Amino acid sequence: DAGVTQSPTHLIKTRGQQVTLRCSPISGHKSVSWYQQVLGQGPQFIFQYYEKEERGRGNFPDRFSARQFPNYSSELNVNALLLGDSALYLCASSLEGWNGYTFGSGTRLTVV
Amino acid sequence: KQEVTQIPAALSVPEGENLVLNCSFTDSAIYNLQWFRQDPGKGLTSLLLIQSSQREQTSGRLNASLDKSSGRSTLYIAASQPGDSATYLCAVTNSGYALNFGKGTSLLVTP
Numbered sequence: 001d002a003g004v005t006q007s008p009t010h011l012i013k014t015r016g017q018q019v020t021l022r023c024s025p026i027s028g029h030k031s032v033s034w035y036q037q038v039l040g041q042g043p044q045f046i047f048q049y050y051e052k053e054e055r056g057r058g059n060f061p062d063r064f065s066a067r068q069f070p071n072y073s074s075e076l077n078v079n080a081l082l083l084g085d086s087a088l089y090l091c092a093s094s095l096e097g098w099n100g101y102t103f104g105s106g107t108r109l110t111v112v
Numbered sequence: 113k114q115e116v117t118q119i120p121a122a123l124s125v126p127e128g129e130n131l132v133l134n135c136s137f138t139d140s141a142i143y144n145l146q147w148f149r150q151d152p153g154k155g156l157t158s159l160l161l162i163q164s165s166q167r168e169q170t171s172g173r174l175n176a177s178l179d180k181s182s183g184r185s186t187l188y189i190a191a192s193q194p195g196d197s198a199t200y201l202c203a204v205t206n207s208g209y210a211l212n213f214g215k216g217t218s219l220l221v222t223p
Contacts, residue, residue: 033211035211040215042203042213042214042215042216043156043203043211048209056209058210088153092156099144100144101146104155108153
């Protein structure tokens, strides 16, 4: 079985631009979560989706948005990029969101 | 608000040593606790998941314990190897929605 897949692996954007990151969960997993990890810190929770509904949101500005599709894949969108948005963005999938998570390899976003 | 602390922040040991990594959390009403490994610039690899009703989990040379009442978990690594060098992250789930992570312990095992 394929694990959690994220695309792209690396991305360079200019301040003010918009970016879309993609995630495909493990087959059968209905929950997808997004995390932001800046250098030297633990990952910070951004969103969780379960059965295509938003089930939780972290302390991030409205520039961050996400959605989950009928096949349970997910997109994270960030508008009006700031230098501080440069980070590793991690996607995690779970059967139901509370019984353990599997992470993808992440998307490294650099904003210049 | 759940706060997760990991001590030490960094650790260097010679190959073959047994070692313990510590994790503490402020809100004991957790669903579970999960230990992850992260290699530089990479994603997270799940090592062990302990449900709130469990006391410990073992996988190979790894053993994780959970004392929910005191808000503590330890990850024990036996007979460390250079390949164990990585950052180890502890995370707890309270509401079932989000993982709350510590900042991690950076481990270096020297040959």
